[in-house]
Amino acid sequence: MTKGGLLDIESLERDEIDEILARSKDFQPPRGEPIKKYDYLRGKTIVNLFFEASTRTRTSFEIAAKRLGADVLSITAAGSSVSKGESLVDTLNTLGAMRPDAIVMRHSASGAPHFLSRYLPIPFVNAGDGTHEHPTQALLDARTILDRRGTLEGLRVAIIGDIAHSRVARSNVFLLSKYGVSIVLCGPASLMPREMKELAPGIELTSDMVQAIEGADVIMMLRVQLERQHETSFPANEYFQFFGLRPEHMEKAKPDVIVMHPGPINRGREISSEVADSQRSAILNQVENGVAVRMAVLERVLLQ
Amino acid sequence: MSRLIIRNGRVIDPSQNLDRVCDIAIEDGTIREIAESIANPGGSSEYDASGSVVCPGLIDIHVHLREPGFEHAETIESGSRSAAAGGFTGICCMPNTQPVNDNATVTNYIRAQARRHAAVNVYPIGAITKESAGEQLSAIASMKQAGAVAISDDGKPVMNARMVRRAMELAGSLNMPLIEHCEDLHLSAGGDMHEGVQSTRLGLRGIPRSSEDVMVARDLILAEVTGCRYHVAHISSENAVAMVRYAKSRGLRVTAEATPHHFVITDADMPPYDSNYKMKPPLRDRRDVDAVISGLIDGTIDAIATDHAPHPGAEKMQEFERCPFGIIGLETALPLALEKLYHSGRASLPDLVSMLTCKPASVLSLPGGTLQIGARADVTVFGLDHKWTYDLSRSPSKSRNSPFDKRHFRGGQLATIVGGEIVWQFDKL
Numbered sequence: 240m241t242k243g244g245l246l247d248i249e250s251l252e253r254d255e256i257d258e259i260l261a262r263s264k265d266f267q268p269p270r271g272e273p274i275k276k277y278d279y280l281r282g283k284t285i286v287n288l289f290f291e292a293s294t295r296t297r298t299s300f301e302i303a304a305k306r307l308g309a310d311v312l313s314i315t316a317a318g319s320s321v322s323k324g325e326s327l328v329d330t331l332n333t334l335g336a337m338r339p340d341a342i343v344m345r346h347s348a349s350g351a352p353h354f355l356s357r358y359l360p361i362p363f364v365n366a367g368d369g370t371h372e373h374p375t376q377a378l379l380d381a382r383t384i385l386d387r388r389g390t391l392e393g394l395r396v397a398i399i400g401d402i403a404h405s406r407v408a409r410s411n412v413f414l415l416s417k418y419g420v421s422i423v424l425c426g427p428a429s430l431m432p433r434e435m436k437e438l439a440p441g442i443e444l445t446s447d448m449v450q451a452i453e454g455a456d457v458i459m460m461l462r463v464q465l466e467r468q469h470e471t472s473f474p475a476n477e478y479f480q481f482f483g484l485r486p487e488h489m490e491k492a493k494p495d496v497i498v499m500h501p502g503p504i505n506r507g508r509e510i511s512s513e514v515a516d517s518q519r520s521a522i523l524n525q526v527e528n529g530v531a532v533r534m535a536v537l538e539r540v541l542l543q
Numbered sequence: 544m545s546r547l548i549i550r551n552g553r554v555i556d557p558s559q560n561l562d563r564v565c566d567i568a569i570e571d572g573t574i575r576e577i578a579e580s581i582a583n584p585g586g587s588s589e590y591d592a593s594g595s596v597v598c599p600g601l602i603d604i605h606v607h608l609r610e611p612g613f614e615h616a617e618t619i620e621s622g623s624r625s626a627a628a629g630g631f632t633g634i635c636c637m638p639n640t641q642p643v644n645d646n647a648t649v650t651n652y653i654r655a656q657a658r659r660h661a662a663v664n665v666y667p668i669g670a671i672t673k674e675s676a677g678e679q680l681s682a683i684a685s686m687k688q689a690g691a692v693a694i695s696d697d698g699k700p701v702m703n704a705r706m707v708r709r710a711m712e713l714a715g716s717l718n719m720p721l722i723e724h725c726e727d728l729h730l731s732a733g734g735d736m737h738e739g740v741q742s743t744r745l746g747l748r749g750i751p752r753s754s755e756d757v758m759v760a761r762d763l764i765l766a767e768v769t770g771c772r773y774h775v776a777h778i779s780s781e782n783a784v785a786m787v788r789y790a791k792s793r794g795l796r797v798t799a800e801a802t803p804h805h806f807v808i809t810d811a812d813m814p815p816y817d818s819n820y821k822m823k824p825p826l827r828d829r830r831d832v833d834a835v836i837s838g839l840i841d842g843t844i845d846a847i848a849t850d851h852a853p854h855p856g857a858e859k860m861q862e863f864e865r866c867p868f869g870i871i872g873l874e875t876a877l878p879l880a881l882e883k884l885y886h887s888g889r890a891s892l893p894d895l896v897s898m899l900t901c902k903p904a905s906v907l908s909l910p911g912g913t914l915q916i917g918a919r920a921d922v923t924v925f926g927l928d929h930k931w932t933y934d935l936s937r938s939p940s941k942s943r944n945s946p947f948d949k950r951h952f953r954g955g956q957l958a959t960i961v962g963g964e965i966v967w968q969f970d971k972l
Contacts, residue, residue, distance in 0.1 A: 249744070326857070326860070326861060327861065327862060328860055328861070346862070348862035348863065348864050348865065349745060349746035349747050349816070349863065349864065350745060350746075350747070350815060350816030350862070350863050351862050353815050353816045354816050354861075354862060354863065358860075368746070369746050369747075369864070370746035370747075370748075371745060371746030371747075372746065406746060409744075409746060432738075432743045432749075434739055434740045434742075434743040434744075435743055437740045437743075438740070438743065438744055
C-alpha cells in the first residue's frame with residue numbers, strides 16, 4: 240500500500256511494515272560514527288506541507304530527505320494561500336503543477352491526505368491527519384521497541400492518555416495489533432471511546448493506571464492535547480494525579496520497561512521529569528529513529 | 544379536452560385497496576375511469592403500461608429546493624424536474640432557504656415560483672421559529688393561510704423545549720403537523736458521522752444515537768401534553784423507532800419518515816472520507832438499519848422521504864469535516880426502496896407503494912396519493928425488473944452529491960404524470 244504514498248498504517252500489510260523497519264535499521268548511524276549521506280533520492284523534489292504547527296516531525300522529514308540527497312522544500316500554512324481562502328484541493332493542485340515527486344503533509348482534518356490523493360496523482364506521505372493517524376510515528380515507535388527488545392511479538396504495551404484525540408494511539412494500535420501485541424489503552428473514560436476496543440484484536444481498555452502498567456514491557460505516554468479538546472472532558476487539575484506517569488508507577492512495571500512519548504512532552508502534566516529523564520526513557524531514541532524511519536519511508540515511496 | 548389512457552398496467556392504489564391489471568382514463572387532468580378495458584373513441588393519447596405498475600403519483604414530504612437564496616445549488620425548477628425524474632408528482636420543501644420561509648411573503652413567493660416553473664406539485668413547509676433561530680415563533684397562522692402544509696426548523700432543531708411546546712400548541716390549534724429534525728445539538732456538537740467503530744477508526748468526531756433519541760423522547764412527551772400532530776423527520780436510530788412505536792400504541796398523533804439511505808447503507812459502507820456519505824442524521828450501523836426497515840414494515844414509520852439536500856460540487860470537495868451535510872435522493876428513492884424492501888421479500892408491493900403515496904399524503908394532509916375517480920391525475924408508472932444504472936451526470940438536479948452514482952438497479956420509475964400530462968419518461972439510452 241505504500242505504492243503511491245503512505246496514508247495510514249491500517250491499510251499496510253505486515254510484510255510492508257517489516258521491510259520499512261528493516262530498511263530503517265540501515266539508516267541508523269552507528270554510535271560514534273559521523274552521519275552518512277546518500278544520493279538515492281538525488282534529483283527528487285519533496286514538498287513538506289505543514290498545515291499544523293510542528294517542529295520535530297517537520298524537521299525530521301526534512302533531515303531525512305536531505306540525508307537521501309533529495310531537494311526539499313518546507314511550507315507552513317501560515318503565509319500560504321490557504322490563509323487567503325483558497326481551497327485545499329486548489330492549493331494542492333497548484334503545488335502539484337510544479338511537479339514535486341512527493342508531498343509530505345500534516346493537516347488538522349482527519350482524512351485530508353486520503354481526500355487529496357483521490358484527486359491528485361502525486362504520492363502523499365501522511366505526517367499526521369487530525370485525530371486519525373500518524374503512520375511514521377508508529378513506525379519509529381516500533382523501530383525503537385525493536386532496538387531494545389528485538390521483537391514485538393508477545394509484548395504488552397500500555398498506551399496512556401487522551402486516546403480519543405490521539406492519532407499516535409490509532410497508528411500504534413493498528414501497527415502493534417498486526418504483530419499480536421497485547422495493547423492496553425488507558426485514559427479518562429471521557430477521552431477513550433469504548434469502540435477503540437473493536438479496532439483490532441488484543442486491545443483492552445482501563446481507566447486505572449496501575450492496572451495498565453502492571454506487567455507492561457512498554458509504556459507510551461500521550462500528550463494532553465488541549466488544542467484538540469473542544470470541551471472539558473477531564474478536569475485539568477486532576478490529570479497528573481490520575482494519569483501522569485510518576486516514579487512510583489515504575490515499580491509496578493517490568494524492571495526493563497521502556498517509557499516512550501511522541502513529544503512534545505509536558506513535564507508535570509502527563510509525565511514527571513524523573514521518569515522522562517530516567518534510564519528507562521527512550522524518548523530521545525524515538526526522535527533519533529524518526530529520521531531513519533522517515534528515510535526508509537521516503538526512499539520506498541519515491542523509488543518504487 | 545385532453546384525454547390520456549394508460550393501458551394494461553398493474554394498477555396499485557392502496558388508498559382504495561386496488562391491485563389489478565386494468566386501464567385508467569384521464570380527462571382534463573383528473574382520473575375519469577378505471578376499468579378492465581376502456582375504449583378509445585379517438586382523440587385520446589395512449590400510454591402502454593403493459594408489464595409495469597401504475598400507482599398514484601409518488602409524494603416526498605422532505606425535500607430541499609434551495610430557492611430562494613441558494614439557486615446555485617438547486618432551484619424550484621431543477622429540483623422539481625429531479626423529482627419528476629424520480630417518479631414524484633408532489634414534494635414538500637423545507638424552509639431553510641435565504642430568507643427562511645418563516646412568513647407568508649416567502650411562502651407566497653415559493654408557491655408563485657412553483658406555479659411558474661415547477662414540473663410537479665410543490666407544497667411549502669414553514670419555519671417553526673423566525674429564521675429557524677429557535678428564539679421567536681414564526682408567523683405560523685399566516686403561513687398556513689398562504690399554503691404552508693406543516694412547520695419545521697429542519698436542519699436546526701429547536702433546542703428550547705418550551706419553544707417547542709408553544710409551537711405545538713399553536714400548530715395543534717391550526718391542525719398543522721410539527722416536523723422535528725431530532726438532534727440534540729450539544730450531544731452532536733462537532734460530529735461528522737455516526738459515533739461508532741467507524742468514526743473511532745477514522746478519527747472523525749461522532750454524532751451519537753443518543754442525540755437523536757433524547758430529542759424524540761422530549762418531543763413525544765410534548766406531543767402528548769399538547770395533542771399536536773407530531774412528525775419525526777428522517778428517523779435513523781433503533782431507540783427512536785422503538786419510542787415512536789410506543790407513542791403510536793398509546794394513541795398519540797405521531798408519524799415518522801425514513802430516508803432510503805438510512806435503510807440501505809451503513810456507516811461502514813462509506814469509502815474513507817467520502818463526503819457523499821455525509822449527512823444528518825448520519826448513516827448508522829446495521830442494527831439501526833434493521834430497526835428502520837422493521838419500522839417501515841410494521842407501520843411504525845409511515846413514509847419514505849428523501850431529504851433531498853443539494854450541495855454544489857465545490858462545497859462537497861473539501862476536507863470531510865468542512866463539507867456540508869446532505870445528499871440528493873429524489874431519483875434513487877423508488878429503485879432503492881424496491882431493492883431493499885420489495886425484491887428482498889420484506890414488503891408487498893401495495894405496502895411499498897403506500898409508503899410513497901397515500902401514507903405521506905396523509906401525514907401532512909396533502910391532496911394526492913390516490914387514483915380515486917375525480918382525483919387530480921398525478922400518476923407514476925414504474926417497472927419491477929428492468930436493469931438500469933443510475934447516471935448522476937444526467938440528473939436534472941443542479942447538484943451531484945449522491946453516493947449512488949453508477950449503482951445498478953432492478954426496476955424503477957418509467958413515467959411521471961402530473962395533472963394528466965406526462966412530465967417525465969424513462970430514457971432507455
